[in-house]
Amino acid sequence: MSAEIQDALRSEARKLLEEGKVDKILGYCMSGDRVVPCMVYAADEVDKLIYNNRCKINLARYLRECDGRVGVVAKGCDSRAIVELLKAKQLDRSDLFIWGVSCPGMVDSEGRQYRSCSVCTHRNPVVYDGFLGKLVEEKPRLKDDELGLGSRDERMSYWSKQFSRCISCMACRNVCPMCYCKECVLEKKDPEWVARGGDISDIFVYHAIKAMHMAGRCVECGECERACPVDIPLMHLYSRVCRDVEQLFGVEAGMDENDKPPLSVFDLEADAILEENEKNKKS
Amino acid sequence: MKKIKKADVKKFLGDLKKEHEVFAPVDEDGVVEFKRLSKKDEPTLDYVNSVVSPKGFFLPMKEKILGFREANDKIELIDEHEVGGRVLFGIRPCDVNGLLVLDNVAREEYMDPYYLERRQKTILIALECVKPGVDCFCRVFGSGPGLEMGADLVYTDIGDYFLVRVGSDKGAKLLSGSDYFVEASDADEKKAAKLVDECAKKMSNVESSKLKLDLEKIRDKGSWCLNCYSCTFICPTCYCFDVVDRMNPKGCEGQRIRCWDSCMNPQFTLMAGNFNPRNKKVDRFVNRIRHKLEYMRDRYGVFGCVGCGRCVRECPSHISMLEIIQEGVR
Amino acid sequence: MSENPYLPATVEVLDVISESHDVLTLRLDVKKTSHMPGQFMMLSVFGFGEIPVSVSSSPTITDYIDLSVKKTGSVTSVVHETQPGDTVGLRGPYGRGFPVDEVGDNDLLFMGGGIGLAPLRSFIDYIRDKRDDFNDVSVLYGARTADDMVFRGEFNDWRSMFNLHLIADMECEGWYGRVGYVSELLSEVTLDTENTIAIVCGPSIMMKCVVGELKKLWYPDDKIILSFERRMKCGIGKCGHCNIGDKIVCIDGPVFSFDEVRDSPELWG
Numbered sequence: 043m044s045a046e047i048q049d050a051l052r053s054e055a056r057k058l059l060e061e062g063k064v065d066k067i068l069g070y071c072m073s074g075d076r077v078v079p080c081m082v083y084a085a086d087e088v089d090k091l092i093y094n095n096r097c098k099i100n101l102a103r104y105l106r107e108c109d110g111r112v113g114v115v116a117k118g119c120d121s122r123a124i125v126e127l128l129k130a131k132q133l134d135r136s137d138l139f140i141w142g143v144s145c146p147g148m149v150d151s152e153g154r155q156y157r158s159c160s161v162c163t164h165r166n167p168v169v170y171d172g173f174l175g176k177l178v179e180e181k182p183r184l185k186d187d188e189l190g191l192g193s194r195d196e197r198m199s200y201w202s203k204q205f206s207r208c209i210s211c212m213a214c215r216n217v218c219p220m221c222y223c224k225e226c227v228l229e230k231k232d233p234e235w236v237a238r239g240g241d242i243s244d245i246f247v248y249h250a251i252k253a254m255h256m257a258g259r260c261v262e263c264g265e266c267e268r269a270c271p272v273d274i275p276l277m278h279l280y281s282r283v284c285r286d287v288e289q290l291f292g293v294e295a296g297m298d299e300n301d302k303p304p305l306s307v308f309d310l311e312a313d314a315i316l317e318e319n320e321k322n323k324k325s
Numbered sequence: 326m327k328k329i330k331k332a333d334v335k336k337f338l339g340d341l342k343k344e345h346e347v348f349a350p351v352d353e354d355g356v357v358e359f360k361r362l363s364k365k366d367e368p369t370l371d372y373v374n375s376v377v378s379p380k381g382f383f384l385p386m387k388e389k390i391l392g393f394r395e396a397n398d399k400i401e402l403i404d405e406h407e408v409g410g411r412v413l414f415g416i417r418p419c420d421v422n423g424l425l426v427l428d429n430v431a432r433e434e435y436m437d438p439y440y441l442e443r444r445q446k447t448i449l450i451a452l453e454c455v456k457p458g459v460d461c462f463c464r465v466f467g468s469g470p471g472l473e474m475g476a477d478l479v480y481t482d483i484g485d486y487f488l489v490r491v492g493s494d495k496g497a498k499l500l501s502g503s504d505y506f507v508e509a510s511d512a513d514e515k516k517a518a519k520l521v522d523e524c525a526k527k528m529s530n531v532e533s534s535k536l537k538l539d540l541e542k543i544r545d546k547g548s549w550c551l552n553c554y555s556c557t558f559i560c561p562t563c564y565c566f567d568v569v570d571r572m573n574p575k576g577c578e579g580q581r582i583r584c585w586d587s588c589m590n591p592q593f594t595l596m597a598g599n600f601n602p603r604n605k606k607v608d609r610f611v612n613r614i615r616h617k618l619e620y621m622r623d624r625y626g627v628f629g630c631v632g633c634g635r636c637v638r639e640c641p642s643h644i645s646m647l648e649i650i651q652e653g654v655r
Numbered sequence: 656m657s658e659n660p661y662l663p664a665t666v667e668v669l670d671v672i673s674e675s676h677d678v679l680t681l682r683l684d685v686k687k688t689s690h691m692p693g694q695f696m697m698l699s700v701f702g703f704g705e706i707p708v709s710v711s712s713s714p715t716i717t718d719y720i721d722l723s724v725k726k727t728g729s730v731t732s733v734v735h736e737t738q739p740g741d742t743v744g745l746r747g748p749y750g751r752g753f754p755v756d757e758v759g760d761n762d763l764l765f766m767g768g769g770i771g772l773a774p775l776r777s778f779i780d781y782i783r784d785k786r787d788d789f790n791d792v793s794v795l796y797g798a799r800t801a802d803d804m805v806f807r808g809e810f811n812d813w814r815s816m817f818n819l820h821l822i823a824d825m826e827c828e829g830w831y832g833r834v835g836y837v838s839e840l841l842s843e844v845t846l847d848t849e850n851t852i853a854i855v856c857g858p859s860i861m862m863k864c865v866v867g868e869l870k871k872l873w874y875p876d877d878k879i880i881l882s883f884e885r886r887m888k889c890g891i892g893k894c895g896h897c898n899i900g901d902k903i904v905c906i907d908g909p910v911f912s913f914d915e916v917r918d919s920p921e922l923w924g
Contacts, residue, residue, distance in 0.1 A: 073643070073645070073648065074645060074648055076643040076645060077643060078549065078642065078643045078644070079549055079642060099641070099642065099643070103551065104549070151459065152459070207356065207358065209377055209386060209558050209559075209585075210386070210558075210584075210585075211553075211554045211555045211557075211558035211559075211587070212553070212554050213553040213554055213555035213558075213639075213641065216551055216552060216553035216554060217551050217553050217641045229590075229592070231592075231729065232729050237569075237571065238387075238567060238569050238582075238584050239386075239387035239567070239569055239571075239582040239583070239584030240387075265641065268641060269553055269555060269639070269641040270555075271376050271377060271555050271558070271559050271635075271639045272356055272358075272376055272377065273354075273355065273356050273376075390661045391661060391662065391663075393701045393702070395701075399742070400665055400701055400742045400744075402662065402663070402665060402744075404659055404662045430892070430893060431893070433892050433906070434891065434892050434906050435660040435891040435892065435893070436660070437660075437893050438658070438659050438660075438661070439661075564893070564895060565894060565895030565896065566888065566889075566893075566894050566895070567888055567894070568704070568705060568888045568889065568894070569704065570699075570701065570702050570703055570704045570705070571702075572702045576702070579701065579702045581661075581699075581701075581705070583888075583894075586888075586894070586895075586896070588895065593886070593896060594885065594886050594896065595886060596728075596884065596885070596886050597706075597727035597728025597729075597730075597731055598725075598727040598728070600858070600859060600924060601924065602859070602885065602899070602921045602922075602923075602924035603921050603924070604924065608920070608921060611920070612898075612920070612921075615900075615920075616898070619901065620898070620900065620901040623901055624901060
């Protein structure tokens with residue numbers, strides 16, 4: 043299946059480059075035995091593009107830094123990140139040509155499936171200009187209690203243990219496709235909301251702020267968890283706040299470009315947003 | 326040379342705990358970290374390496390370097406740093422070599438009292454490698470899998486026993502008071518040497534003395550760097566720090582703290598007045614690579630990379646330091 | 656100063672002198688100075704932070720040292736609230752200063768921009784006090800406006816001993832002199848380029864332009880002396896912030912000759 047997608051991708055990419063419809067193509071290639079993101083500029087380079095079950099890297103993160111017309115390969119999570127970035131006016135849809143691909147669930151270099159992939163409910167792309175391969179069956183979403191949530195005390199002790207490993211490297215923020223702010227509250231120095239060289243309470247504050255800022259925006263690609271050197275299951279937190287936003291405003295992040303981003307729209311009547319989004323869904 | 330039964334290692338560490346704080350690698354939910362051993366902790370002795378390098382025992386993630394207090398319109402400075410005796414058990418050869426790299430920085434021109442005091446008061450018991458990790462490339466720099474110098478004791482896994490080599494007087498003293506060590510045979514020594522040698526042969530080898538960086542290719546790789554900082558935090562030879570002053574809420578007492586900083590951070594070189602000499606992401610990446618592979622080599626005569634492979638394993642864009650080195654030697 | 660190089664001395668502020676609308680000089684109670692022109696100190700305002708500041712007074716003055724600070728960031732803003740009698744922290748002097756003892760018979764050409772005059776002033780005043788040891792001296796100084804010029808109180812003094820030429824970047828009230836960039840002042844002086852050492856300090860873009868102009872005059876690289884500014888946290892070569900390529904500015908510099916740094920990456924930013 044991945045091989046079919048790869049073949050189709052190469053021929054489509056060649057066509058688009060030859061027709062001059064895009065300037066370049068953002069996809070995956072091999073470097074040694076590692077899968078790395080790559081940019082293909084010419085039709086005769088398309089054979090280096092690959093697609094397999096190790097293409098975990100979320101390409102939307104790099105898309106943010108591209109200029110010109112770009113063709114991009116998008117799995118479920120990449121496409122949701124693109125949608126979310128379009129909603130936030132960080133990307134221009136007319137600059138993009140998206141090849142949607144379904145995702146088999148990605149594994150790391152040692153063949154273990156990523157946790158974020160094992161709980162993924164959107165393996166099929168949600169937005170695309172061309173679709174390669176076949177749709178896969180989506181898995182149902184885990185119930186809240188399966189996210190490892192317990193009583194308040196249990197949660198506190200769970201996260202205390204997780205955060206005690208945090209080395210404040212900020213990789214979780216830096217790899218997040220949704221963290222595009224030019225100036226980040228987590229690193230602001232004047233005033234300094236999160237103390238550098240602080241203690242565990244500052245680390246809690248860091249993660250709490252990050253989680254709040256993911257509310258209604260996290261597309262659950264799991265890049266934060268993958269980047270975290272000490273394996274803190276950060277997506278748990280972000281999924282949790284996203285569920286709340288879904289309940290309150292009826293929007294799941296990264297599903298529809300026309301959804302109003304609930305926390306960016308000021309409306310005294312929160313119900314009005316819910317209604318509008320539901321109306322939108324019906325039409 | 327001596328050897329110790331694997332089953333006795335825990336007892337030996339137990340004895341050490343009477344006089345020292347003993348730290349050893351502990352596997353918790355798949356994350357191996359150096360931890361102060363409590364009764365219930367089981368040290369991991371067949372691990373590849375800790376996720377975060379043990380440099381933090383010498384250059385902590387954050388540490389107070391000065392206290393100050395305001396009283397009767399006078400400012401009083403408090404310069405106190407207490408460091409107890411510590412034992413770091415199970416440190417890998419690459420990380421011991423990482424410390425030897427950091428020593429150069431700490432000793433250049435001005436002595437860094439905090440780092441050097443910890444170095445002096447910490448006993449290193451190294452554990453040579455007999456099984457390379459997927460991303461290890463210490464052989465390139467000769468910083469592993471065996472260890473020639475830098476540790477007080479060197480352990481090598483030879484099956485049911487660890488062969489134990491003495492690296493310093495401090496190390497010898499630890500052995501002399503303990504009943505767990507017996508004389509090792511020639512065969513034991515040969516076996517250890519063979520295992521380490523075989524381990525080395527399984528790793529990539531590049532002649533690092535011929536290294537001449539291909540800056541074009543590095544820039545190309547750097548264009549994919551997300552400047553996520555994680556490589557700099559887990560690296561055994563990254564030493565950059567930031568210094569911040571912090572006041573207590575009442576505002577009459579405070580401390581000066583130094584904490585890890587990352588050269589991948591755009592604010593790293595940002596000066597007051599908004600001038601930033603290293604403003605581009607890719608320039609920051611190139612600087613990091615050149616610092617490790619050129620600047621430190623030219624300055625101190627040792628590479629600033631010890632081939633521990635942590636950055637290769639953790640890089641979210643899958644950029645490989647080994648590949649950069651290989652491309653520079655070809 | 657102390658065995659612990661991170662431990663500052665506490666020093667009393669004797670006087671606070673306003674140099675321009677955003678620059679002031681802290682005159683500090685340091686009796687025995689050991690600095691050379693071009694070196695810098697780490698100045699602490701406890702609770703707010705520590706910054707590198709070049710010494711702007713000559714080592715020939717033995718009653719005090721001057722540190723001139725421009726208000727540009729969070730720490731410098733606090734420095735600007737300092738009053739005489741306050742206590743600040745001081746470490747240093749650090750780094751390699753100007754090659755004061757190596758200029759020999761060469762003429763000296765100082766080129767300063769804005770607050771970049773501060774380290775040059777230390778050298779210029781040093782020459783003023785040891786006038787017989789040095790040959791011809793020219794000082795070319797430019798700032799954004801007349802209001803941005805610092806050490807104006809000394810200009811008459813300098814004019815009596817050296818060739819002093821001033822320039823403002825733009826037309827402004829109260830300014831009747833030349834308008835333009837400091838490199839344009841090179842036309843005001845006749846230079847024996849083979850036997851003149853140029854000493855330059857100012858904003859990065861200004862230094863870049865000046866070096867370009869000096870090269871047009873066939874200046875040899877080793878006769879162009881530059882004083883660089885970089886973000887620094889420790890001042891003693893440990894924190895890793897200030898490198899320009901393989902050079903560590905706080906211990907190898909901040910003063911470099913152009914031939915030492917010509918090929919360094921991100922030299923001008």
